[in-house]
Amino acid sequence: MTQNNQQVKITLPNDLTYLPLILDGIKKMAEIMGFKKNDILKIEIGAEEAISNVIKHAFEPDEKSTFDVILNNLSLGLKIIIKEKGIPFDPSLIHEFKPDELKEDLSGKGLGVFLIKQFIDEVSFHNLGKEGRETHLFKHLKNKTINQLVNKAELDVLENEKQENVLPKGSVSYDVRRMNPEEAVDVSKGAYSSYGYTYVLEHIYYPDRVRQMNKDNTLISFVCVTGEKEIIGHCALEIEETDPLVPQLGVAFTKPKYRGQGCLNRLAASCMDYALNLNLFGIYARGVTTHPYSQKSLLRFEIFDCAIYISSGAIREYKDIEGTAQRESVVIHFKYLNPTPAFKIYPPEHHKDIIEKIYNNIKYKPIFELPPADLKFNQNDSVIDIQTDQLNMVAKIYIEQFGENILSEISKNLKELCFARMETIYLYLKLNNNLTSLLTSEFEKMGFFFSGVMPRSGQNDVLILQYLNNYTIDYDKIKIASEFGNDLLNYIRERDVNQNV
């Protein structure tokens, strides 16, 4: 096994003759990383489809050019980045291959993209404007989930822990500290016992990944440990690529019989102290809305509501709570730890009041500016970044730079994401860019509607809009804990175009 975070970059001519060369390199990298034979084949097929697509479609027929393939050996798996500066390519034109329609259509159109999505765990396309485009493929190393590591009898014990009698309040003494590597298995068991398989961060069910992520400090786990070395609670900071200075506070659970011992309060306090000591900008959390309990816990820590993601996750079954049978919506909570001095933002005029209320709610006062009369687009192409989450069928579009083609780019990508059956698409617009004030209403004409505001480090706060792909949400089933959160939900509901269909 090699060290993690090593990178190999290969520049290739846009000529299929060299395809075996790079595929051999990818196979070898996967072997070095410890992938099993069957997964290596899947990586090879996914990579061949993605790279051959670039060679065939990203260049003019007789153009002699090159492109880069970057192989990243990461702690959780292999990331392949294909980077090219060829002709713009419209992914929405790719026919969607459907196996169940093969009898009627033997053309095999769209089969390559279909295989990529089947065999690669995470696929994303990034438009870098003048810098070209990147296709990212990520394959997880197959670790064992907790239910593969323990036997059926032990799983039953974990399942039944819910029914155990809760111990009297304050009767258990325990320490709170960072998780030790050998405790990762207990953390995965605890997550399973508390959430079943419903927790969004899938890695939590893989002890090897929990251990590795803590080693890399991409997950900072704190645990409650009794004198008998039993792990009775857990909470963590998840450091995310989008903004490492604003980690997510999550994966919080207490073993059912130890509820009421104050574990979560002490765990959350430890996580926040840790973040403060690291001089992080802020902390955020997602409170589910099937019930208000997690939101209430966050509010106790003064982590306040700033946005609501409607339909952000797959329908989840909560064993202790009556099912809502609709996609999960979440309240985004935020708390500043080391805020920057006030800076200028350019909110769209028609949302100015609610944005001001959101900032008041999270205890910050930016400088609200009107955009100049002569707004100018960036001379370069738009730069947008798209991330998709196949588990929850959610896509996120980040606009990094507004070029003149921004509206057509967003419209094109929206069409493609709907075509790929994404249930919800979120659009992130930088509030420090005066074009946000002008263009928000244009995006709303496409069907996007208000979601909220998310503070980001580097004065890159974003206005969030959301788009539901033919999904009508029952707002009455969304449980919000705070008064402001309810006001925000009503504001969103009034603007959800799907409510008036």
Add this chain to the structure above:
Amino acid sequence: MEISVKTKENITILELDGRLDTTNYNEIEKKFDELIGNNQINILVDCEKLDYISSSGLRVLLKSLKSINSAKGKFILCSLQENINEVFEISGFTSIFQIFKNQEDAIENF
């Protein structure tokens, strides 16, 4: 990829050895076109030694199936390795191709 061709009664048997991908799919495409052009429309493809297939290879098989169906012939596959079978299953190919465990079983079904 190596392609060896043999005939048994009115069946043309193609044994594939190696990889069928973007770089070599046209070799087998030509072979199928040639056979169909010569009215050899009962074709058995033995995949025992085929250890890799991507969408280019799969599309050639689809195209040939379509042509042979139109010509009222038979196009049968046999001896798929486990990995290849998985690709076929995921893509829905197992529902449109006749696939047998070995050559003997396949030949009986012509």
